[in-house]
Amino acid sequence: MPNLVGDVSSAARILPDLNGEKLFISKGKGAYLWDDKGRRYIDTALGFGAVLLGHSNDSVNAAVTEALGDSAAPSWAHVREHGAATELAKHTGDLTKVIFTNSGSEAVHLACRAARAYTGRGKIAKMAAGFDGWFDDVSYGNVTSNEASFQDGKRPSTERTTLIRYNDFADVERLFAEDNDIAAVILEPMLANAGCIMALPGYLKHVQDIAHKHGALVICDEVLMGFRLYAGLAGLREGLSPDIASVGKAIGNGVPVSAIVGKPHILAGFEEGRVLRGGTFSGNPLACAAVTSTLTQLDDNDYESLIQRGNDLRAAIEAIFESHGVIISTSGYGNVFGVWLGMTSPVTYEQAVEKANPAFTTALHLALREAGVLMMPSPYGRIYISFEHNSFVIEEMKVAFEKAAAKLSAEFANA
Structure with missing residues (x-):
């Protein structure tokens, strides 16, 4: 029996199993994390917003x-x-x-x-x-x-x-x-x-x-x-x-x-x-x-370029899902934003409760994880990008979202 309560000391770290496996991170550098099996992921949780310069600066x-x-x-x-x-x-x-x-x-x-x-x-x-x-x-x-x-x-x-x-x-x-x-x-x-x-x-x-x-x-x-x-x-x-x-x-x-x-x-x-x-x-x-x-x-860092890269990513994610028949919207800023299933994002918490779709965000998390991107599985979660998320990393993320959208299209098209 493990001694650590629920495998983690903070409940925010709890993730669903993927193919019967739990995720344990061994190290991070820049925009990336590596798990205990040596697999590399682009990180979009970034210490829940703490890692702005990139991991292990x-x-x-x-x-x-x-x-x-x-x-x-x-x-x-x-x-x-x-x-x-x-x-x-x-x-x-x-x-x-x-x-x-x-x-x-x-x-x-x-x-x-x-x-x-x-x-x-x-x-x-x-x-x-x-x-x-x-x-x-x-x-x-x-x-x-x-x-x-x-x-x-x-x-x-x-x-x-x-x-x-x-x-x-x-x-x-x-x-x-x-x-x-x-x-x-x-x-x-x-x-x-x-x-x-x-x-x-x-x-x-x-x-x-x-x-x-x-x-x-x-x-x-x-x-x-x-x-x-x-x-x-x-x-x-x-x-x-x-x-x-x-x-x-x-x-x-x-x-x-x-x-x-x-x-x-x-x-x-x-x-x-x-x-x-x-x-x-x-x-x-x-x-x-x-x-x-x-x-x-x-x-000394260029916030304007960072936020522009994030806004370009937001637009690309929306377009990618639309091309697979799934309509989503995003809310927030370029370097911290949420993803919502549907044409519009909420402006009140009551609207957020109506729009929240745990099945969608969990499925998106798992599909992205398989494609090499780590994202919060909660419908109220966020995607962060750091200054280490350069244009090359953003393009990698777009490829991962393309794979995820294709996988989710059958279940969530016209949802």
């Missing part, structure tokens, strides 16, 4: 190796932490104060603590079907949960968390009419974990304005989207002025690191010792080395 690896040689856990203030914080703050506008954590879940948890301490209020409002970490408070209302879909007047709520509907302009106004204990609203630039649902024009700014009008803070959860569209926060590009943002994933290119960044007066309670923070490994030398090396490289 030489510069990041060298910086982390050097830090490891100097001591992985020196306990006290060390020489790499200030530099990493300064490098991060260069990219986050007015959010100039930094606290490092180890995971995105920790960062969101700390951001919520900061909001409660600053406002004196107890409740956090999050987007229904959004994923803001796996801790109890903010995992409430995650995608596929019973709470994520609700009618007017029946808002799901706990003592510490309440939900609002993404892209519903009126719902956030109703929220503050109903509840005066909202410390903060967590905003996601795109509802990525619900299948890359894009924000409607003006929606994010509307939520921010209503929250600020009622004395609540705005937390931008940028763990997934931060640094993916450009070397900075997606919310700032949308014209937002959040009070706090959680960042992670891409800032360390796969090395475990996350952080909150905030306006100085919002995070002052931590510096004054009025608000608790901790974590043996928070801001450790390896993480800080990874942040400094990663952000330096992201500044």
Whole structure:
């Protein structure tokens, strides 16, 4: 009997068997992963968004190796932490104060603590079907949960968390009419974990304005989207002025690191010792080395070309399936997007629930895996591409999608 619960420590890693075999990865480099049988795959999960420079980036690896040689856990203030914080703050506008954590879940948890301490209020409002970490408070209302879909007047709520509907302009106004204990609203630039649902024009700014009008803070959860569209926060590009943002994933290119960044007066309670923070490994030398090396490289990379390659891939995937009689659509951006069976992609979670087709996405995952591409099997999953997904890799992906579409055409044509 295996000792590891369910074969994995995070449920997101669970994949269906292919021809009776489980998948175990042995190594990765660039755009590729290799399994324990030596088979090579193009990776489109990329650490669920963390690996933007490509797997095993030489510069990041060298910086982390050097830090490891100097001591992985020196306990006290060390020489790499200030530099990493300064490098991060260069990219986050007015959010100039930094606290490092180890995971995105920790960062969101700390951001919520900061909001409660600053406002004196107890409740956090999050987007229904959004994923803001796996801790109890903010995992409430995650995608596929019973709470994520609700009618007017029946808002799901706990003592510490309440939900609002993404892209519903009126719902956030109703929220503050109903509840005066909202410390903060967590905003996601795109509802990525619900299948890359894009924000409607003006929606994010509307939520921010209503929250600020009622004395609540705005937390931008940028763990997934931060640094993916450009070397900075997606919310700032949308014209937002959040009070706090959680960042992670891409800032360390796969090395475990996350952080909150905030306006100085919002995070002052931590510096004054009025608000608790901790974590043996928070801001450790390896993480800080990874942040400094990663952000330096992201500044020099061509995001515009990356996103264009991804948009070309999206168009090609849609055309390939159409040529086999299967109509699909995609939603999101060039370097992170979802695939939906049908002519249109959803703009609300309710539409996403109607359009979700687990049979299709599982079949697509298995067909692509046979063709040498790894893709999330969930209908709410995403395809990522990294800077290592060059034109040659994109062409390889198109060949794999051609094989997959041909295999799926008999079952899903005219679906």
